[in-house]
Amino acid sequence: xxxxxxxxxGETLYMVAxxxxxxxxLGVPAGVLLSVTSKGGIVENxxxxxxxxxxxxILRSLPFIILMVFISPFTRLIVGKAIGPTAACVALIVAAAxxxxxxxxxxxxxxxxxxxDAAKCMGATNRQIILRVMLPEAIPSLVRGLSITTITLIGxxxxxxxxxxxxxxxxxxxYGHHRYDTRTMLITIVLLVIxxxxxQVTFDKLAYRVDKSNR
Amino acid sequence: xxxxxxxxxxxxxxxxxxxxxxxxxxSIEKGDIFGIIGMSGAGKSTLLRCLSTLETPTExxxxxDGVDYSSLSGxxxxxxxxxxxxxxxxxxxxxxxxxxxxxMFPLSxxxxxxxxxxxxxxxxxxxxxxxxxxxxxxxxxxxxxxQRVAIARALSTSPEVLLCDEPTSxxxxxxxKSVLELLxxxxxxxxxxxxxxxxxxxxxxxxxxxxxxxxAAEFVECGSTKEVFADPxxxxxxxxxxxxEKKHG
Ligand SMILES: Nc1ncnc2c1ncn2[C@@H]1O[C@H](COP(=O)(O)OP(=O)(O)OP(=O)(O)O)[C@@H](O)[C@H]1O
Ligand SMILES: [Mg+2]
Numbered sequence: 001x002x003x004x005x006x007x008x009x010g011e012t013l014y015m016v017a018x019x020x021x022x023x024x025x026l027g028v029p030a031g032v033l034l035s036v037t038s039k040g041g042i043v044e045n046x047x048x049x050x051x052x053x054x055x056x057x058i059l060r061s062l063p064f065i066i067l068m069v070f071i072s073p074f075t076r077l078i079v080g081k082a083i084g085p086t087a088a089c090v091a092l093i094v095a096a097a098x099x100x101x102x103x104x105x106x107x108x109x110x111x112x113x114x115x116x117d118a119a120k121c122m123g124a125t126n127r128q129i130i131l132r133v134m135l136p137e138a139i140p141s142l143v144r145g146l147s148i149t150t151i152t153l154i155g156x157x158x159x160x161x162x163x164x165x166x167x168x169x170x171x172x173x174x175y176g177h178h179r180y181d182t183r184t185m186l187i188t189i190v191l192l193v194i195x196x197x198x199x200q201v202t203f204d205k206l207a208y209r210v211d212k213s214n215r
Numbered sequence: 216x217x218x219x220x221x222x223x224x225x226x227x228x229x230x231x232x233x234x235x236x237x238x239x240x241x242s243i244e245k246g247d248i249f250g251i252i253g254m255s256g257a258g259k260s261t262l263l264r265c266l267s268t269l270e271t272p273t274e275x276x277x278x279x280d281g282v283d284y285s286s287l288s289g290x291x292x293x294x295x296x297x298x299x300x301x302x303x304x305x306x307x308x309x310x311x312x313x314x315x316x317x318x319m320f321p322l323s324x325x326x327x328x329x330x331x332x333x334x335x336x337x338x339x340x341x342x343x344x345x346x347x348x349x350x351x352x353x354x355x356x357x358x359x360x361x362q363r364v365a366i367a368r369a370l371s372t373s374p375e376v377l378l379c380d381e382p383t384s385x386x387x388x389x390x391x392k393s394v395l396e397l398l399x400x401x402x403x404x405x406x407x408x409x410x411x412x413x414x415x416x417x418x419x420x421x422x423x424x425x426x427x428x429x430x431a432a433e434f435v436e437c438g439s440t441k442e443v444f445a446d447p448x449x450x451x452x453x454x455x456x457x458x459x460e461k462k463h464g
Pocket of ligand 2: 259260261
């Protein structure tokens with residue numbers, strides 16, 4: 001039993017960590033693109049922004065379970081199978097990347113336009129403005145977004161577990177729901193709550209520590 | 216040194232076009248401390264944003280030492296920008312970087328080696344009297360200190376011109392005085408030409424050798440500060456002067 005729970009926790013953490021990393025690898029550039037092409041952005045481009053925004057909205061509006069089933073042929077193509085924690089990651093990444101893109105976009109929107117004007121006046125290139133002004137100035141907000149993303153992914157990963165993804169969600173459904181083993185189900189829930197709390201507290205502290213603009 | 220010819224700037228707003236500047240002509244000479252004064256909404260910031268290349272004129276031209284802004288693009292535009300320093304009303308410092316890193320920032324953008332940039336930045340911080348704040352973050356400074364950092368930052372690439380948009384309007388009168396003294400020193404000791412936008416006649420009186428009065432998108436008066444203020448021609452100049460007398464009256 002304990003072994004099972006340890007394995008489940010490990011799988012959940014593995015799914016969340018792996019999909020967070022890849023969701024950010026895709027989501028940060030996408031969010032930057034949304035931000036710089038928006039009205040008043042450094043490379044304002046209305047039609048691109050509109051079209052790209054729609055793609056992201058469509059991806060975001062698909063319910064996760066549907067998405068997971070829908071992309072399973074694609075998943076099989078990439079990881080060779082459609083079940084298990086690694087396979088679940090594909091769906092988690094596809095679900096989280098557009099979410100991250102919007103979070104990054106809103107973090108970047110918080111930056112004072114004057115700071116970007118100042119950088120332009122110093123002779124910064126667009127690349128320098130993005131990499132050395134926008135992203136670094138948005139770090140505290142990006143860290144808060146990261147905590148929202150990981151916690152959302154824990155929820156999704158539990159859903160993925162329910163349809164063959166493994167992890168704590170899988171255990172909760174198999175033991176709790178199918179076998180009426182309430183004790184096991186409660187333990188998995190407590191474990192999930194603990195993981196969420198630890199992540200929240202850690203990232204809150206981190207966001208506060210890295211933010212130099214509030215003291 | 217700076218030549219503005221028939222500059223017009225029109226913004227397209229939802230409610231229709233807004234003309235922020237109409238047929239402005241101006242020539243700023245090397246070594247000037249040139250004041251541009253006017254009421255709120257007159258078009259002062261728009262003029263400064265055109266001078267600093269943040270806005271492109273709808274009509275007319277601006278040139279620095281005979282080089283027309285509109286003929287430049289890419290790397291040339293970046294080089295032009297490095298010849299000018301800009302100081303903003305709201306400081307616009309990088310909040311996540313230290314004072315020292317802020318002053319080093321334009322240099323590091325330009326690819327100056329770190330050690331050299333640090334040395335130069337420390338020199339400038341010493342000049343503005345903030346060498347002991349090098350490791351602080353902007354959030355830990357007062358308004359006057361932030362503006363000094365912004366001035367040091369604007370000077371780091373050794374610009375020939377310093378463009379200031381209401382650099383003191385967020386500061387109290389004593390702090391204003393010290394910032395103006397600093398700007399005056401920069402002009403006389405470093406031979407940097409200064410353009411200063413303001414709505415306070417006292418700022419112009421304190422340091423500007425020349426002044427242009429702007430009202431409702433147009434220049435109404437221009438000349439040496441002494442002459443313009445001794446014999447104001449336009450109502451708006453009289454109004455600005457009158458207000459000042461009342462304040463001290
Ligand atoms: N980006 C813009 N889009 C539309 N209208 C603008 C824009 N920037 C300025 N304006 C308009 O141009 C006019 C001049 O504005 P500007 O900011 O230059 O005034 P100002 O003299 O600097 O005023 P203040 O003393 O309040 O700073 C105003 O009517 C303003 O609404
Ligand atoms: Mg203004």
